[in-house]
Structure formats: C-alpha cells, structure tokens
Amino acid sequence: MTEAIYLKDSYLRECEATVVSVKDGKYVVLDQTIFYPKGGGQPWDTGKILKNGQAYNVIFVGKFSGEISHEVDHIGLKAGDDVTCVLDWNRRYKLMQAHSAAHVFASLLCYGTGALITGNQLEEDKIRFDFSLEDYNPEVLVKYVNEANAVLGKGIPVKWYELPKEEAMKIPGVVKMAKAFPPDIAKLRIVEIEGIDKQADGGTHVRNLKEVGQIKVLKTVNKGRNNRRVYFTLI
Numbered sequence: 001m002t003e004a005i006y007l008k009d010s011y012l013r014e015c016e017a018t019v020v021s022v023k024d025g026k027y028v029v030l031d032q033t034i035f036y037p038k039g040g041g042q043p044w045d046t047g048k049i050l051k052n053g054q055a056y057n058v059i060f061v062g063k064f065s066g067e068i069s070h071e072v073d074h075i076g077l078k079a080g081d082d083v084t085c086v087l088d089w090n091r092r093y094k095l096m097q098a099h100s101a102a103h104v105f106a107s108l109l110c111y112g113t114g115a116l117i118t119g120n121q122l123e124e125d126k127i128r129f130d131f132s133l134e135d136y137n138p139e140v141l142v143k144y145v146n147e148a149n150a151v152l153g154k155g156i157p158v159k160w161y162e163l164p165k166e167e168a169m170k171i172p173g174v175v176k177m178a179k180a181f182p183p184d185i186a187k188l189r190i191v192e193i194e195g196i197d198k199q200a201d202g203g204t205h206v207r208n209l210k211e212v213g214q215i216k217v218l219k220t221v222n223k224g225r226n227n228r229r230v231y232f233t234l235i
Contacts, residue, residue, distance in 0.1 A: 002068040003032035006045075007160075007189060010096055010204035013089045017049075018082055025075030028056075029067055034085050036092070037063040041120035042099060042203045047087040051077060092204065094124045097234055100158055100193070100205045101212045102127050105148040105232075107197035110173060112144060118227055126218060126233045136222040141230045145215050155210035157194050160201075162187040171198050 005015060017030040028049065035058060038044040044061035049072060056072035063069070077083070099122055106117055106129060119130035133140070168174055168188040191201040193209065206212060213234045221229040 001066060002030055004068065005032050006034050006036050006204055007202065010092075011207070013087050015085050016082065017085055019077055019079050021079050022077050023069075026072050028070045028072055028077050030070065030083070030085070033061075033068055033070070034087055035061045035068070035070055036095075036204055037061040037068050039063060040201070040203055042095060042122050045087055045092055047085065049077065050084040050086060051081050091124060094234075095122055096204045096206050097212045098122045098124075098127050099203050100209060101148070101152065101215055101234060102129065103191065103193060103197055103199065103201070103205070104151050104209065104212075105129070105144060105215060107173070107193070107199070108147050108151070109141070109144040112147075113140070119229075126231055128229065128231050130223060130227055130229045132226050133228045134226055136228055138220040141220050141228065142217055145217050145230075145232060149214045151196060152209050152212050152214060155208055156196060157208055158191065158205050159194070159207075160189060160191045160205065163190050164188075168200060174198060174200050 005012060012034045015032060015034045017032050020029045020031055022028050035045040035047065036042060038061065047058050049056040049058060049070065056074060056077060058070050059073050060071040061068065102122065109115055109131060113133060115131040115133045117129065118132050121128045165186060165188050168190060188200045189202055190198055191205055192198045215232045216235045218231040218233055223229050
C-alpha cells in the first residue's frame with residue numbers, strides 16, 4: 001500500500017518514489033506519495049511525476065480500494081521506474097489554508113450551536129459548508145465567521161498526530177460530520193488547533209493559523225429543512 005507521506009508533513013513539495021503498478025498506461029500507483037487524493041471535501045493535488053527529464057502531468061488523484069492512484073496525462077511510466085513527484089505547491093498551499101480556516105469556523109459553529117456538518121467542499125478560491133441548523137439566520141453564520149477571524153488573528157499552532165481509536169473517540173466533537181463514522185482502523189489521525197478544536201481528519205493543514213489570513217463571507221443560502229449553507233473565501 002502506498003505510504004501517504006503528506007499525512008506526516010503537509011509541507012513536502014517533492015519526493016522520490018518508485019512506480020509499483022500502472023493500469024491502462026495512465027493510472028499510476030507509487031510506493032509513497034505527497035499527492036493528496038480526492039476525499040473529505042478536499043480536492044486532489046496536481047503536479048508532475050518526473051522520469052529521466054520527462055514530465056507526466058498529474059491530473060487526478062483518487063483512492064480506490066484503499067490504494068492511491070495517480071492519473072497522468074500520457075503513457076510511458078511502468079512498474080519499477082524511479083521517479084520524482086513535484087506538487088503544484090501554490091494550489092496545495094491554498095487548500096491547506098482553506099482547510100485550516102474551515103476547521104476553525106466549523107468547530108466554533110458546531111460547539112456554539114450544536115449543529116453538525118452535512119456537507120463541505122474546499123476550492124482554491126472559495127469554501128462551502130452545509131450545517132444542520134434548525135433556523136435560517138444569516139446573522140448567526142456571520143457571527144461565527146467573525147469569531148473565527150478573531151481566532152485566526154492569534155497565530156495559534158496547528159498539529160496532527162495519531163491516537164488509538166478508542167482513546168480518540170473519547171474526545172468531545174472528534175467527529176463533526178453528520179452520519180459520519182470513523183474508519184475501522186486501530187488509530188485515528190487527529191488534527192488539533194490548540195485550545196480550539198480536535199477532530200479526526202485526513203487532510204492537509206498549515207502549521208499555524210497566522211498563515212491563513214481572514215475569512216470573508218460570500219453568501220449564505222437556505223437549503224431547506226434544517227440545512228443551511230455558507231460560502232466564504234480567504235483574504
């Protein structure tokens with residue numbers, strides 16, 4: 001199984017790897033990778049896989065049956081090749097900033113109102129969150145955005161580590177997605193924003209909230225019974 005080294009260090013921009021297998025000429029499995037696969041509301045990473053000076057553009061990364069697959073734009077790679085992985089760092093870093101900002105906002109809203117997250121999607125230029133709030137009141141969503149901005153301005157450290165699942169599940173609010181259940185594994189990866197939030201998460205984050213900037217609300221939407229949506233961006 002591919003070693004997902006982005007889970008240990010979100011700031012790695014390059015890594016060496018060996019091709020384990022190639023399907024249909026363009027779906028590449030590596031022994032280790034810095035490319036994040038689509039999942040949890042976070043888009044996949046893009047970049048290049050280099051071999052002997054030739055670049056293979058990574059256009060999609062997904063996880064299938066527990067294995068990370070990198071789709072490249074042309075054939076040529078084969079099992080056993082030694083390659084270099086290079087991230088589109090600007091894209092990745094924007095998504096890291098967005099993900100950490102989203103955790104701050106979601107944690108404050110969930111703890112403050114008892115809401116659960118019913119959907120989310122990170123993009124480079126905007127972030128969408130859906131919440132199970134009984135009443136549609138845009139002022140409530142804006143209130144928690146303002147609280148999040150106050151937190152973001154404090155330069156609070158962000159860290160990630162593994163805990164035994166039994167221990168992790170004792171953390172209040174460790175799972176904030178409605179109808180979400182932690183995977184059947186012995187350890188859970190925890191992302192902790194010191195003094196603000198701890199939750200199970202497999203995404204990439206900044207090391208300090210001072211890297212994020214501020215949240216700007218783009219719009220709020222009433223999506224129907226108990227479902228509210230907010231779009232925001234970072235400035």
